[in-house]
Amino acid sequence: MADRFGPLPSPGARPFIVEVRRGAQVESRHAVTAAIVDADGRLVAGWGDPAMTIFPRSSNKAFQALPLIETGAADAAGLSQAELAMACASHGGELRHTETVGAWLGRLGLDPGVLECGAHWPYHEETARDLARAQAQPSTLHNNCSGKHAGMVTVARHMGEDLRGYVDPAHPVQRRVTAALEDVCGVSIPADAQATDGCSMPTLALPLDKLAYGFARFVTGQGLAPERAKAARRLAAAVLAEPFFVAGSGRFCTAVMQAGGGRFIAKTGAEGVYTAASAELGLGIALKVMDGTARAAQTALGGLLEHLGLLDAASQAQLRPLVEPVLTNWRGLRVGDIGLAPAY
Amino acid sequence: MADRFGPLPSPGARPFIVEVRRGAQVESRHAVTAAIVDADGRLVAGWGDPAMTIFPRSSNKAFQALPLIETGAADAAGLSQAELAMACASHGGELRHTETVGAWLGRLGLDPGVLECGAHWPYHEETARDLARAQAQPSTLHNNCSGKHAGMVTVARHMGEDLRGYVDPAHPVQRRVTAALEDVCGVSIPADAQATDGCSMPTLALPLDKLAYGFARFVTGQGLAPERAKAARRLAAAVLAEPFFVAGSGRFCTAVMQAGGGRFIAKTGAEGVYTAASAELGLGIALKVMDGTARAAQTALGGLLEHLGLLDAASQAQLRPLVEPVLTNWRGLRVGDIGLAPAY
Numbered sequence: 001m002a003d004r005f006g007p008l009p010s011p012g013a014r015p016f017i018v019e020v021r022r023g024a025q026v027e028s029r030h031a032v033t034a035a036i037v038d039a040d041g042r043l044v045a046g047w048g049d050p051a052m053t054i055f056p057r058s059s060n061k062a063f064q065a066l067p068l069i070e071t072g073a074a075d076a077a078g079l080s081q082a083e084l085a086m087a088c089a090s091h092g093g094e095l096r097h098t099e100t101v102g103a104w105l106g107r108l109g110l111d112p113g114v115l116e117c118g119a120h121w122p123y124h125e126e127t128a129r130d131l132a133r134a135q136a137q138p139s140t141l142h143n144n145c146s147g148k149h150a151g152m153v154t155v156a157r158h159m160g161e162d163l164r165g166y167v168d169p170a171h172p173v174q175r176r177v178t179a180a181l182e183d184v185c186g187v188s189i190p191a192d193a194q195a196t197d198g199c200s201m202p203t204l205a206l207p208l209d210k211l212a213y214g215f216a217r218f219v220t221g222q223g224l225a226p227e228r229a230k231a232a233r234r235l236a237a238a239v240l241a242e243p244f245f246v247a248g249s250g251r252f253c254t255a256v257m258q259a260g261g262g263r264f265i266a267k268t269g270a271e272g273v274y275t276a277a278s279a280e281l282g283l284g285i286a287l288k289v290m291d292g293t294a295r296a297a298q299t300a301l302g303g304l305l306e307h308l309g310l311l312d313a314a315s316q317a318q319l320r321p322l323v324e325p326v327l328t329n330w331r332g333l334r335v336g337d338i339g340l341a342p343a344y
Numbered sequence: 345m346a347d348r349f350g351p352l353p354s355p356g357a358r359p360f361i362v363e364v365r366r367g368a369q370v371e372s373r374h375a376v377t378a379a380i381v382d383a384d385g386r387l388v389a390g391w392g393d394p395a396m397t398i399f400p401r402s403s404n405k406a407f408q409a410l411p412l413i414e415t416g417a418a419d420a421a422g423l424s425q426a427e428l429a430m431a432c433a434s435h436g437g438e439l440r441h442t443e444t445v446g447a448w449l450g451r452l453g454l455d456p457g458v459l460e461c462g463a464h465w466p467y468h469e470e471t472a473r474d475l476a477r478a479q480a481q482p483s484t485l486h487n488n489c490s491g492k493h494a495g496m497v498t499v500a501r502h503m504g505e506d507l508r509g510y511v512d513p514a515h516p517v518q519r520r521v522t523a524a525l526e527d528v529c530g531v532s533i534p535a536d537a538q539a540t541d542g543c544s545m546p547t548l549a550l551p552l553d554k555l556a557y558g559f560a561r562f563v564t565g566q567g568l569a570p571e572r573a574k575a576a577r578r579l580a581a582a583v584l585a586e587p588f589f590v591a592g593s594g595r596f597c598t599a600v601m602q603a604g605g606g607r608f609i610a611k612t613g614a615e616g617v618y619t620a621a622s623a624e625l626g627l628g629i630a631l632k633v634m635d636g637t638a639r640a641a642q643t644a645l646g647g648l649l650e651h652l653g654l655l656d657a658a659s660q661a662q663l664r665p666l667v668e669p670v671l672t673n674w675r676g677l678r679v680g681d682i683g684l685a686p687a688y
Contacts (some may be wrong), residue, residue, distance in 0.1 A: 020615070020636060023539025025549050027399055028615050028636030055371055118674030121473075125465075132476035143674060195367025196679045205369050271364070271372050291635040292364060292372030330462030330487060335540045 004316050005299075005306045005323050006340055008047075015048035016303070018289070018296035022327070022336035029341070030272075030296035034287035034304060037212035039222035041186065044283060045307075050209040054288045055195065057203055059269030061148050062088045062235050063184050063214060064201075067176040068151040069231035073158035077108060084238035085245035086147025090268060092248030093122025093142035100245065101146045108157060115140040115149040116167045117199040124248055145199035147245070152177075152201075167200045174202060181206075184224065184232075185214035198270060208286045215277035215284030219265065222282070236279070239265050252298040252322050256305070259315040266301060268294065274301040278310055295338060299323050303340045348660050349643075349650045349667055350684055352391075359392035360647070362633070362640035366671070366680035373685070374616075374640035378631035378648060381556035383566035385530065388627060389651075394553040398632045399539065401547055403613030405492050406432045406579050407528050407558060408545075411520040412495040413575035417502035421452060428582035429589035430491025434612060436592030437466025437486035444589065445490045452501060459484040459493040460511045461543040468592055489543035491589070496521075496545075511544045518546060525550075528568065528576075529558035542614060552630045559621035559628030563609065566626070580623070583609050596642040596666050600649070603659040610645060612638065618645040622654055639682060643667050647684045 009016050015031035033048030043050055065087040068074050074084065083104050091097040105112060119138045121128045131138060140146055152173050156166045159173075166173045182188055185206055193205035216222070219236055221229030239246055240262050247253035247268070256266050256276075266276040272289030274297045285304050289296040302323030305311050311319065327336040353360050359375035377392030387394055409431040412418050418428060427448050435441040449456060463482045466472045475482060484490055496517050500510045503517075510517045526532055529550055537549035560566070563580055565573030583590055584606050591597035591612070600610050600620075610620040616633030618641045629648050633640040646667030649655050655663065671680040 022399055022547070023549075024536045025397065025399065025539065028634065030635050053369065055366055055369065116675070118676075120674050121469075129465075129473075129476040132473040133479055135477060192368045195369065196673060196677060198673045198679070200673055200675050200677060203366070205367075290372065291374050291637055291640075293635060293637060296635075329540060329542045329544055330464050331460070331544050332462075333540060333544060335542070 004313070005303045008303050008307050008340060011045040011047055013048070015290065016300070017341035018299045018338065019341045020295075020327075020336065020338050027336065030293055031290045032287055032296060032300040033208060033290060034285070034300065035209040035212040036283055036285050036304065036308070037209050037216055039213075039216040039220045039282050041213050043209055046209065048290075051207045052288070053193065053205045054208050054211070054273065055203045055205050055271065056211050056275070057197060057269035057271060057273055058090045058145070059267050059273045059275040059286070060181065060211065060214070061090070061267060062218065062232075062239065062265070063181045064148060064177045065151055065235055066180040066184070066228065066231050067155055067173070069234055070227060071155055071158055071176070073155045076158050077104070077154050079104070079154070081238045082242045082245045083147070084235060085242035087151035088235060088239050088267070089147045089246045090144040090253070091147060091245065092124030092127065092251060093138070093144065094124050094127050094248050097245065097248060098141040098146070101141050101150050104150050105153070108154065110153065112140045114153055114163055115143070115146055117143040117145045117149045119143055143199060145201075148201075149199065169194060169202045178202070178204065180228070181214070183228070184217055185210045208288055211275060212284040212286035215275050215286065216282060217284070219277040219279040219284070220282050236265050252301075255322055256298075256301065256319060259318045260305070260310060261315070263310050264305065268297060272297045274298065276301060276305065278308065281308060281310070283308065299338055299340060348657070349647045352647050352651050352684060355389040355391055357392070359634065360644070361685035362643045362682065363685045364639075364671075364680065364682050371680065374637055375634045376631055376640060376644040377552060377634060378629070378644065379553040379556040380648065380652070381553050381560055381628050383557075383560040383564045383626050385557050387553055390553070392634075395551045396632070397537065397549045398552050398555070398617065399547045399549050399615065400555050400619070401541060401613035401615060401617055402434045402489070403611050403617045403619040403630070404525065404555065404558070405434070405611060406562065406576075406583065406609070407525045408492060408521045409495055409579055410524040410528070410572065410575050411499055411517070413578055414571060415499055415502055415520070417499045420502050421448070421498050423448070423498070425582045426586045426589045427491070428579060429586035431495035432579060432583050432611070433491045433590045434488040434597070435491060435589065436468030436471065436595060437482070437488065438468050438471050438592050441589065441592060442485040442490070445485050445494050448494050449497070452498065454497065456484045458497055458507055459487070459490055461487040461489045461493045463487055487543060492545075493543065513538060513546045522546070522548065524572070525558070527572070528561055529554045552632055555619060556628040556630035559619050559630065560626060562628070563621040563623040564626050580609050596645075599666055600645065600663060603662045604649070604654060605659070607654050608649065612641060616641045618642065620645060620649065622652065625652060625654070627652065643682055643684060
């Protein structure tokens with residue numbers, strides 16, 4: 001296939017490199033470890049150290065949403081596709097995002113104060129400025145994880161559990177999430193691999209290739225209990241039906257799924273993580289930019305998706321401004337670009 | 345000496361590492377190349393590849409300001425210490441910054457439209473929000489480089505040169521800047537090493553150790569023509585007298601110089617660059633985080649300054665929140681920290 005974003009180097013023990021170029025020079029370099037794994041757990045391709053332990057951060061929100069379906073809470077609350085997508089989202093805090101989560105909580109008779117994610121200014125810069133222009137402050141609804149938290153609260157309420165402390169690792173809501181993650185990825189996560197995420201929920205470290213394996217199983221259902229496979233299929237369908245609600249305007253998760261036309265799901269995680277999965281190929285992808293930089297993660301994912309033949313020429317053209325961005329300065333002049341380094 | 349931020353590994357061919365830790369795990373790693381050089385050009389200590397070619401970006405603004413003094417433009421315009429510091433600054437766009445540059449241009453009968461740096465929202469987040477709350481838009485004064493550009497315009501006006509196009513490499517203003525940089529650093533910069541900076545001025549790639557050498561000469565005057573040595577001394581004194589105007593509230597350049605009590609100057613550059621220099625030790629420091637990440641550059645600089653004995657226990661305590669920051673989440677809970685990796 002034409003490696004129009006690439007070419008990636010052959011899989012091997014060395015990470016591949018994303019370069020930031022200015023003028024005729026390479027200015028900065030990001031090393032990327034990546035794993036492409038099938039639903040039998042076979043490493044189809046790897047770069048760097050695919051077995052390295054990483055924090056998936058938000059990249060595994062779809063796994064964390066499984067109990068929302070499996071407990072029957074989603075159906076009891078009559079959740080829409082957009083709301084299910086938001087349970088798997090790291091959103092920009094745009095009006096359609098916050099209104100969707102606000103209305104969902106409203107139907108349950110709850111207000112945003114029930115969410116234990118904390119508040120932050122919207123990632124979507126123009127929305128943040130609009131909020132300031134309106135002399136307002138951000139609420140928990142603007143937190144990029146508010147949809148995930150709304151999902152957790154929905155489960156707790158449905159199960160008759162305490163709504164307070166649902167972010168605590170010992171709360172039944174989190175125990176279900178951990179069990180689902182361990183099952184899907186085929187791992188048992190030790191106590192010292194547990195840390196706290198930006199939104200106060202646990203984040204559980206696991207090997208990168210196991211994360212990819214989990215995604216291969218998530219989209220194929222292979223090896224999962226029937227109810228779990230069905231729940232996974234439903235979440236994947238929601239994410240693909242409503243990609244705007246997974247991230248938002250100008251965001252790579254949304255753009256790459258729109259360009260992919262349903263062939264794969266994709267999700268970013270903080271500190272340079274990206275995951276993706278294709279039911280058609282039966283493969284999961286997980287990557288980690290070793291230095292944690294988001295700009296390199298989306299370039300790396302673009303390269304891997306193309307490597308797998310999941311982006312046709314039209315999709316590549318559509319994604320080029322995000323995968324191989326031209327860098328402009330404050331006056332809009334071209335000063336450099338970002339892209340995969342030539343194979344070495 | 346006690347390596348309280350350290351310990352740095354022994355100098356050698358391997359970069360040193362800044363770690364981002366979450367819970368009990370290392371989540372991300374930044375490799376740092378660094379050079380400590382004396383005013384004779386001797387490499388006193390190096391990590392990684394000290395001769396690697398890098399873009400200094402804003403880290404060499406003090407060199408770029410030399411013609412402002414040497415042409416007599418600064419005296420003719422009656423520039424204050426704060427204004428000279430701003431000519432060497434990457435500022436946060438706080439009110440005191442923008443008012444200072446605005447008043448300086450006003451004395452010359454010029455308005456902010458003369459600056460060719462472009463506009464961007466202030467780096468200082470609360471100031472940016474205040475601007476939005478006031479239903480206003482950022483101007484060129486808010487550009488972090490507006491002080492440097494005001495200096496360039498001041499030179500052009502004093503020399504009777506065209507005020508338009510002063511950012512062009514062929515303009516006499518830029519020719520003087522390039523000549524000063526080449527002289528101070530003892531380099532001749534080839535055409536293909538020239539690129540465009542964020543503020544539209546040229547940025548000239550040079551070896552990291554030559555950048556450190558330039559700073560050793562800048563603060564000692566050793567090997568420089570007497571007038572140049574005098575101009576450098578004056579700029580260093582201004583920066584040390586008015587560190588707020590070099591960066592601003594919560595910014596590392598300002599904080600580290602305040603903590604240093606006049607023992608060294610320090611300046612950040614985009615894409616993970618930091619420079620510093622001590623007249624007392626006769627040394628210049630230059631470092632580059634290979635992946636371009638700012639959070640690691642300030643941790644790395646803290647480690648190098650301590651390695652040289654330039655930070656006493658009180659200074660270290662004062663700087664710890666910036667050099668070894670505790671990472672908190674949106675609810676203020678401690679989730680991890682950043683620091684130098686144990687020596688390897």
